[in-house]
Amino acid sequence: MARARYIMVGGFLGAGKTTAMLRLGEHLAAQGVRVGLVTNDQSSGLADTTLLSASGFPVEEITGGCFCCRFTSLTEAAERLTTRVTPDVFLAEPVGSCTDLKATVSYPLRRMYGDNFSVAPFSVLLDPVRALRVLGLEEGRRFSDKVLYVYGKQLEEADVLVINKIDTVALARLAVLRTALRERCPGAVLFEISAKTGAGLEPWFAYILASEDESRANLDIDYDKYADGEALLGWLNCTARLSGRAFDGNDWLTRLVETFQRRLRGLDIEIAHLKMTLTPAEHDRDLCVVNAVSADAPPVSPFRLQDVIDAGELIINLRAEGDPEVLRREAIGALTAQAANAGLALTVEHIEHFRPGRPVPTHRVVMA
Ligand SMILES: Nc1nc2c(ncn2[C@@H]2O[C@H](COP(=O)(O)OP(=O)(O)O)[C@@H](O)[C@H]2O)c(=O)[nH]1
Ligand SMILES: [Mg+2]
Known part of the structure; x- marks a missing residue:
């Protein structure tokens, strides 16, 4: 073969x-x-x-x-x-x-x-x-x-x-x-x-x-x-479910990224990469993606939802130079405020925050 x-x-x-x-x-x-x-x-x-x-x-x-x-x-x-x-x-x-x-x-x-x-x-x-x-x-x-x-x-x-x-x-x-x-x-x-x-x-x-x-x-x-x-970078991964009335997911997600960036800027935390996806409950090929690669860079949205949605799954991945506890607090704060603004019910299904552990490679081949 x-x-x-x-x-x-x-x-x-x-x-x-x-x-x-x-x-x-x-x-x-x-x-x-x-x-x-x-x-x-x-x-x-x-x-x-x-x-x-x-x-x-x-x-x-x-x-x-x-x-x-x-x-x-x-x-x-x-x-x-x-x-x-x-x-x-x-x-x-x-x-x-x-x-x-x-x-x-x-x-x-x-x-x-x-x-x-x-x-x-x-x-x-x-x-x-x-x-x-x-x-x-x-x-x-x-x-x-x-x-x-x-x-x-x-x-x-x-x-x-x-x-x-x-x-x-x-x-x-x-x-x-x-x-x-x-x-x-x-x-x-x-x-x-x-x-x-x-x-x-x-x-x-x-x-x-x-x-x-x-x-x-x-x-x-x-x-x-x-x-x-590596350990100076804080990691935060969160998955949440949103539901309620019909809303513009593209706009909602961009505002969430902006809110989160503003909060981190206020704490002088630099973002390495903040990325979020929002997937409607019923279409697995449609999604919205919003990214920010710095605390002060405008968010960009390379993929956008076709239509308004009334329920969806949100993923937040943040890597930033800051205390993971603080990243978690600010994520929950931004998310709760943004869900309330749009009158949406929010269920956080999974949230993890940590600093990457010491890298211990399985193999390290040494070349002369
Ligand atoms: N303007 C511009 N944005 C890009 C380009 N390539 C990637 N991006 C954006 O940069 C951000 C990070 O990209 P991503 O592929 O997720 O980076 P990764 O973390 O290295 O995998 C996203 O918002 C992308 O849309 C490019 O060539 N031009
Ligand atoms: Mg990537």
Whole structure:
């Protein structure tokens, strides 16, 4: 049997991994290539899984830890997808606060499952506005140094650096970022894309579909610092049911995101990624998605409901640099107020808040 291709698309929270994977999935499906997707998070109830499933792709979700720490779950998820659809290509999205993924995922896959998978070079996506701030090229809200350490390691380990969202920045700003990245990551192949408009996607797709992962000296990484940086990020996942009278779900969800952002801005908490989905009770293909990738960035809604709804399921995924207790309190506050505003009954079905635990990879293949 021909080996399936394993393509991992990494990058910081909110960089556009899910959006780009969806585009790649559509590109492949249009050519009759079978695709299976794997999402990953520290806990369950993922907006990404809801979004990708609603797009019609077979998705397996790995929860409770990242790929590197749950390597066996990754290969099991691949087996389940194989049973379901026998994918020619697996597209996998690691957690956006993870790094050292070549040593802990790509190399072990090649070494132990080389007969099953041909592994693509590792792509790391970045949001240009975030990157310009992180690299100190522009002013704006930033994370603390330990979080930036993880961000820096993500850039450093990229085989392929992909500046995404080029539709959001002027050419001059893009040029500044390109120059800085070339200097900082001379070994990486650079692409510039917009997963939203489709600009620049073809050359990147062609490259990752055709090239093989190459061994490089391992990332020089201090796992204590990495763990500290990851643990500064608070995680909140919430699933809730709304019901009552007919309401405009698109408008309602955008206001909820704005309310939540305002509350977090007031506490000087920077958001890495806040994403919400609202799915009507009766249509599993219709949904609204609203995202914010910073406390001060305007919310965007890449998917919108066709019609007003009178009942729905809400998912909130927040990753922000703040105390998880505070994130929970503010989430409940924003949600209760926004439900009351619209005269809706609210039932919180599941809520979790925590800091990611120390990364302890299942395997770490060391290259000289
Ligand atoms: N303007 C613009 N927005 C994008 C682009 N790619 C992704 N986004 C938006 O960025 C946000 C985060 O995207 P997502 O794919 O969820 O990021 P992930 O956390 O890396 O998986 C969402 O609101 C997307 O709609 C792009 O090329 N241009
Ligand atoms: Mg995602």
